[in-house]
Amino acid sequence: MPSLEKNALRVQMPDGSFVEIPYFKIKGGFYSPVVYIQAAQHGVELTGVYTIKLLLDSIVSTDVNGTIILVPVANPLAVKWRRHFYKMELGEPYSSYHPHQMNRLWPGKADGNETERIVYDLYRNLVEQADYVMDLHCYEQWIAPAALVNGWDEVSVRLAEYSLLPFIDVYEKSNVHRGMLSYVATEAGKHALTIEHSGQRWVFPDQAKLVHKGLMNVLRYLAVIPGEPIKPKLQLKLRRDKHVDVYAPEGEWIIVTLKTAGEEVGEGEEIAKLLDMNSLKEETIRSPVRGVIYWIGSTRSHIDTRPSEEVQVVLKGEKYRIATIYAVE
Numbered sequence: 001m002p003s004l005e006k007n008a009l010r011v012q013m014p015d016g017s018f019v020e021i022p023y024f025k026i027k028g029g030f031y032s033p034v035v036y037i038q039a040a041q042h043g044v045e046l047t048g049v050y051t052i053k054l055l056l057d058s059i060v061s062t063d064v065n066g067t068i069i070l071v072p073v074a075n076p077l078a079v080k081w082r083r084h085f086y087k088m089e090l091g092e093p094y095s096s097y098h099p100h101q102m103n104r105l106w107p108g109k110a111d112g113n114e115t116e117r118i119v120y121d122l123y124r125n126l127v128e129q130a131d132y133v134m135d136l137h138c139y140e141q142w143i144a145p146a147a148l149v150n151g152w153d154e155v156s157v158r159l160a161e162y163s164l165l166p167f168i169d170v171y172e173k174s175n176v177h178r179g180m181l182s183y184v185a186t187e188a189g190k191h192a193l194t195i196e197h198s199g200q201r202w203v204f205p206d207q208a209k210l211v212h213k214g215l216m217n218v219l220r221y222l223a224v225i226p227g228e229p230i231k232p233k234l235q236l237k238l239r240r241d242k243h244v245d246v247y248a249p250e251g252e253w254i255i256v257t258l259k260t261a262g263e264e265v266g267e268g269e270e271i272a273k274l275l276d277m278n279s280l281k282e283e284t285i286r287s288p289v290r291g292v293i294y295w296i297g298s299t300r301s302h303i304d305t306r307p308s309e310e311v312q313v314v315l316k317g318e319k320y321r322i323a324t325i326y327a328v329e
């Protein structure tokens with residue numbers, strides 16, 4: 001059995017107080033790779049915390065060849081603040097420019113604001129020693145789980161494939177924010193993987209199980225835990241692979257979703273009903289292709305950040321996208 005060390009970083013805040021960041025270090029064997037896995041950079045992305053709990057339970061009872069560092073809550077200030085960023089106001093949009101947007105602040109600043117100091121200590125003490133860096137996030141529940149990866153690093157792309165998630169988003173260097181953990185890690189010669197579970201604000205256990213299964217497969221692929229990894233089969237590349245947008249017909253509708261993001265659908269299969277709010281007449285929305293649903297229901301950007309601004313209602317004259325479905329040949 002591997003050794004398990006439970007510890008915590010103590011990060012000093014500008015006012016002299018300390019924030020504690022618990023972490024787990026699991027070590028075994030003679031093989032040297034270090035894998036760093038963290039969750040909850042954003043305060044409402046909680047499913048990853050549960051995924052890390054599942055990983056910890058699995059890893060401590062297997063053989064480990066290398067070191068695995070688990071940080072279940074990378075940003076305790078934002079989690080306790082109950083929003084994406086520490087000090088984010090109610091109704092404030094998600095953005096790259098908030099001074100506490102943690103995933104734009106890597107590798108941090110020793111004398112910066114609260115979040116920059118947390119980032120600095122995480123990076124210096126835990127990330128820097130890692131060969132592989134995995135960062136767990138959550139999309140809104142209307143978007144399918146996906147593995148995000150920097151396309152200029154082939155090893156990272158393999159990690160995304162072995163995560164077995166249905167969608168892979170391959171980034172080009174010109175489109176990546178320089179302060180993201182995955183970018184900073186890749187530039188430092190590490191290999192990085194970002195995972196998006198589906199669903200913010202509360203824990204979605206099925207999503208945690210799905211990502212746990214995928215990360216265990218990645219650890220097998222890296223030979224950090226024993227066993228033959230499953231070879232990835234059906235995976236769709238976001239933006240690049242063939243996909244169709246499905247729009248609501250003209251009318252005044254309540255959207256009734258019948259499928260969830262990430263589900264496979266057949267050609268002609270019902271994915272949603274549209275309910276006329278006056279006559280209660282129903283309109284059936286079908287998938288025009290056989291494929292996998294990437295987005296369904298609420299399809300505006302960052303809808304769960306400002307929940308009061310998104311309701312599944314289509315108004316007259318609106319061009320409303322009900323779903324985006326990636327085709328499977």
Ligand SMILES: [Zn+2]
Nearest residue numbers: 042045137138
């Ligand atoms: Zn996030």
